[in-house]
Amino acid sequence: MEQHETFFFPPTVNPVRSQQLVKRLARGEIINRKSYNEGTSQLEESELYVSLAGNYEFYKALYLHMGWHLIFNTQGEFFYVSRVPEEDALEEGDPNSNRINYTLFALADNMVKRGFELGVLWSLHGGISNEDLAQMPDRDSEQWTVMTALGFKDDVWAEGIKTLKTRGFVFEDSRGSIIFSNAAKYFIEHLINKFAGEGSALRVATVPTES
Structure with missing residues (x-):
């Protein structure tokens, strides 16, 4: 038996x-x-x-x-x-799926290209504001094309953030800004070596130590 x-x-x-x-x-x-x-x-x-x-x-x-x-x-x-x-x-993509990977990476990459330090993303006094989201690449950009290929439709950045919120990678604070959770911080640091190359503003050296 x-x-x-x-x-x-x-x-x-x-x-x-x-x-x-x-x-x-x-x-x-x-x-x-x-x-x-x-x-x-x-x-x-x-x-x-x-x-x-x-x-x-x-x-x-x-x-x-x-x-x-x-x-x-x-x-x-x-x-x-x-x-x-x-x-x-990590290699099988659970929870580090391509949709999660790329959305986190693209958000961080564009914030850094605009002159922000990565630490702003997970600071309760920082985050990504609605004004920042309005500066994300448009429909003619490669990043928009990739997001569309990953299954995001219409406003790909709003949909991407919705997915991140549902999965627990980001949260919205009382100001309406999007803050990266500690898990998102961990995956961003993991992804830098994997994806950062020419055309990306992200480098390992730019990741600040959280105080």
Whole structure:
């Protein structure tokens, strides 16, 4: 007779948060350590992140039986699930898909070309304003063409940002500016070596150390 492993839920595992985690991770969202509180306009510790971090081995085994690899990126301080092991996740595009990759890269590249430092993107006092978005490349540009090829339609930059928000890579602050999460910061730094070349304003040396 086939033996089935029995899971005993630790007392520190909250059933309501577990349900929230399944829904969000299954949608392809990442769980950042910090989440934006619109009431205080500050970043606060995410309860979902705390639950995952405090019960990581339990959740890791649980999700594995569901066919997912729960990946804890300690450098970027975020969690996500992948259908492939951690060592293959970046190359397989989960959550580092081409749509996520290119949208993050294009936004950062254009901000730097306009004279901003990368640190502005993840600063609560900076971000990408509506005025900045109006300066993004138009329909005749190569970047617009690439975004269209990736499946974005109509206003490709607005759609790209909507995707990033849904996945947890950016959030909108009380001013209406788009701020990169710590996960987005991590992936931008990862992508610089992969994509930066002639015609790109991004270089490894331009990435400031977060204070």
